[in-house]
Amino acid sequence: MANTHEMTVPVTRPTAARQPHPSGRRLTAHLASVADDLTALWQRLEDDPAVAFHQGRAWVEAWREATGANLCLVTLEQDGAAVAMLPLEIKRSCGLSIARFAGTAFSNENTGLLDSVRLADLAPVTADELALTLSQAGLGADVVLFDKLTPATAADAPYSALPKVFHQNPSFQLPLFADFSAVLAQINGKRRRKKMRVSERRLEAMGGYRHLIGEDDALALRLLETFFRQKALRFAAQGLPDVFADPAVRTFLRILATDRDANGRAALELHGLELAGGDHEGEIIAVSGLTLKHGHVTCQFGSINDVIAADVSAGELLFYRMIERAALAGHKLFDFGVGDQSYKRSWCPQRTELVDCYVPLNLKGRLAAPLIAGMIRLKRVIKTSPGLHRLATWLRGLPVRRQKAAAEPD
The missing domain is CATH 3.40.630.30 (Gcn5-related N-acetyltransferase (GNAT))
Known part of the structure; x- marks a missing residue:
């Protein structure tokens, strides 16, 4: 089995005091639901090698067409110039509206569509400021969860000031x-x-x-x-x-x-x-x-x-x-994706610990955010404990076994 090397980042907390942008450096957001209105921008941002495949039009539009997802395209702008686009879908869970990257349940890495040149010149964006910007734009969610970011992506705008937890699963790579x-x-x-x-x-x-x-x-x-x-x-x-x-x-x-x-x-x-x-x-x-x-x-x-x-x-x-x-x-790279399995370890000398960032947009979101973060941490504990993982797997399969038993003749 190959030796693996963990890539980690410190878990950060949001900046306590809001730092306003200098004059003329204001961040705004705009929402759209039709991809055709943003074709040129999407293509330009997608052409950046640092942008993940899972935020490309092929992935997002296939997900929307197949699932009928409530797709919301959030464009972040600085003084009228687009610096990022976030293809999000909004789902309700336990009475909470959560915005996440479209199709993230099946993705292996997310980045959003980022203009790295313009973002490098962007003044610091606090978690409160990003929340206010998204809320004022009308994003109909209680909390936004940006999951499965690499440490490098999570360390840059617009995610750098957001509260972070390590994702429950790492990913594995083989350089080519x-x-x-x-x-x-x-x-x-x-x-x-x-x-x-x-x-x-x-x-x-x-x-x-x-x-x-x-x-x-x-x-x-x-x-x-x-x-x-x-x-x-x-x-x-x-x-x-x-x-x-x-x-x-x-x-x-x-x-x-x-x-x-x-x-x-x-x-x-x-x-x-x-x-x-x-x-x-x-x-x-x-x-x-x-x-x-x-x-x-x-x-x-x-x-x-x-x-x-x-x-x-x-x-x-x-x-x-x-x-x-x-x-x-x-x-240059063969990525085995998210999930810690023995065959991935045997092929890959690199292991990347992914990061989840979140930003609550209202009171309900602020109350739920610690629970969301706690659930992610709990999943990570279970995934890294062989005994707990076996128990969780057994419990996950319980409905399937019951259904199979009910279908069998007496």
């Missing part, structure tokens, strides 16, 4: 180089190559395999539907609810898988391993979905067939081939 041997050298390349050769020999004995890439819609959707089936079986075997079972979530991913740019590249690129011969020829035994932005490749999800070719480590072999392809293409 043009020399693939240098990539593997970070994670015990000799052992990794040996494992790959063992997998390939076992697959050759079964008739060989093909690395599929969803370069047309038909193949992309075939791979995606295979993922849905494999993941459903996996969750059922673990006694857990299937987070991809919601028809709206499936529609969201189908839109991303078939949303192609001028070069024919899909917003969500599907990869798979298919058996090329033998009794199970044509069977797809592993699937992954990748997104790409400015050399940053992110694995959004993955699945394997637990029955056919169960001993070939199909998921590991697919990762090997995808990472090799990404490195040779000149990409």
Whole structure:
């Protein structure tokens, strides 16, 4: 297993006294619900390499179209010049209206759409000032939660003065180089190559395999539907609810898988391993979905067939081939996304502790904010305690087990 290095930031508190902007440096906010009104601005901000894929138009508009989310596009301006845009959705939970990044339940990192040049010149923005700005603009939420920010993003405007807690899950990354041997050298390349050769020999004995890439819609959707089936079986075997079972979530991913740019590249690129011969020829035994932005490749999800070719480590072999392809293409980082799992630790020499920031907009939000922060901290404690995590997993699967028991004949 590779050694991992934590990237951490101190947990900060909001500035107690409000520091007004110097004359002529006033921050304002404007709200819109139609993306077409902001096309040029969105495109300009999205082109910044530091902006996460999950705030791009492809992701946000697919989420809105599939789920009917209450989308609110917040533009922050300084003296009439846009410095940031925040694509938010507002949901009610336990009587509280919470604004979060659109589709954040399935994202791996958020940044917002930020103009880094103009923000560098922005006078300090206190938590109270940002709250007042958003409230005056008419954002209909009690509290705004900016989750899954990297420490670097959370340290800059407009988030720097907001109260912060560490997100319950870290994310994991593998730096890429043009020399693939240098990539593997970070994670015990000799052992990794040996494992790959063992997998390939076992697959050759079964008739060989093909690395599929969803370069047309038909193949992309075939791979995606295979993922849905494999993941459903996996969750059922673990006694857990299937987070991809919601028809709206499936529609969201189908839109991303078939949303192609001028070069024919899909917003969500599907990869798979298919058996090329033998009794199970044509069977797809592993699937992954990748997104790409400015050399940053992110694995959004993955699945394997637990029955056919169960001993070939199909998921590991697919990762090997995808990472090799990404490195040779000149990409800079392969991101395994949020969640602490052993296979991510084995691939990644880098671990990033993500940060959640929040800003209450009214009295209800101020009363609820400590509870929200406390819940995030509690989730982190559970995630980092093996015993508590096992208990939480068992409790999470209890409704599924009860439903299964009720469906079984007496």
